[in-house]
Amino acid sequence: DGGITQSPKYLFRKEGQNVTLSCEQNLNHDAMYWYRQDPGQGLRLIYYSQIVNDFQKGDIAEGYSVSREKKESFPLTVTSAQKNPTAFYLCASRSYAEAFFGQGTRLTVV
Amino acid sequence: AQSVTQLDSQVPVFEEAPVELRCNYSSSVSVYLFWYVQYPNQGLQLLLKYLSGSTLVESINGFEAEFNKSQTSFHLRKPSVHISDTAEYFCAVSVLDFGNEKLTFGTGTRLTIIP
Numbered sequence: 001d002g003g004i005t006q007s008p009k010y011l012f013r014k015e016g017q018n019v020t021l022s023c024e025q026n027l028n029h030d031a032m033y034w035y036r037q038d039p040g041q042g043l044r045l046i047y048y049s050q051i052v053n054d055f056q057k058g059d060i061a062e063g064y065s066v067s068r069e070k071k072e073s074f075p076l077t078v079t080s081a082q083k084n085p086t087a088f089y090l091c092a093s094r095s096y097a098e099a100f101f102g103q104g105t106r107l108t109v110v
Numbered sequence: 111a112q113s114v115t116q117l118d119s120q121v122p123v124f125e126e127a128p129v130e131l132r133c134n135y136s137s138s139v140s141v142y143l144f145w146y147v148q149y150p151n152q153g154l155q156l157l158l159k160y161l162s163g164s165t166l167v168e169s170i171n172g173f174e175a176e177f178n179k180s181q182t183s184f185h186l187r188k189p190s191v192h193i194s195d196t197a198e199y200f201c202a203v204s205v206l207d208f209g210n211e212k213l214t215f216g217t218g219t220r221l222t223i224i225p
Binding site: 090092102 | 142151156211213
């Protein structure tokens with residue numbers, strides 16, 4: 001089945017540690033996105049990529065980094081510079097007319 | 111830059127009553143418009159979309175939305191809601207600008223159906 005896979009579903013991180021969230025798609029889409037979701041704030045764009053080896057900062061990129069070495073993969077690293085990383089993270093890929101979302105990763109800082 | 115405003119953060123509605131979820135957008139160029147639905151602890155699913163053509167678009171589960179260019183709105187409606195419609199609904203906009211694939215979401219509206 002075609003789709004987007006995010007892993008892990010739940011992730012716990014100690015303060016000061018970097019952590020990487022995985023996002024893989026087999027839909028052959030060029031565009032991929034990372035969003036952060038907090039209660040009452042909707043989805044805020046962290047980074048997006050329109051093609052392999054290229055990506056752009058979204059509205060809240062500080063404290064995050066990404067790579068796009070393969071069309072299928074768009075991992076997100078939450079660095080220690082992100083002061084409030086506890087949130088629900090959603091990855092999406094997009095065809096011309098529709099964005100498809102993964103099931104999300106809930107990151108908690110302990 | 112484009113933006114989306116969903117004025118209602120929560121909408122309680124009695125079962126079988128009609129509902130309207132409001133969405134307004136801002137953009138200096140032509141846009142694509144979307145409504146997505148999210149159930150608890152899940153990703154988003156596309157409900158319906160406006161790309162071009164007829165300004166009234168419909169989903170398979172009874173929702174419809176109308177693109178109003180003059181009012182820059184894309185309100186979501188359903189004539190009779192069901193308990194299973196309880197979810198969070200997000201409006202989104204994307205500009206028709208090759209090379210700029212940014213997809214911007216509103217803050218969401220939580221729809222609660224009262225039995």
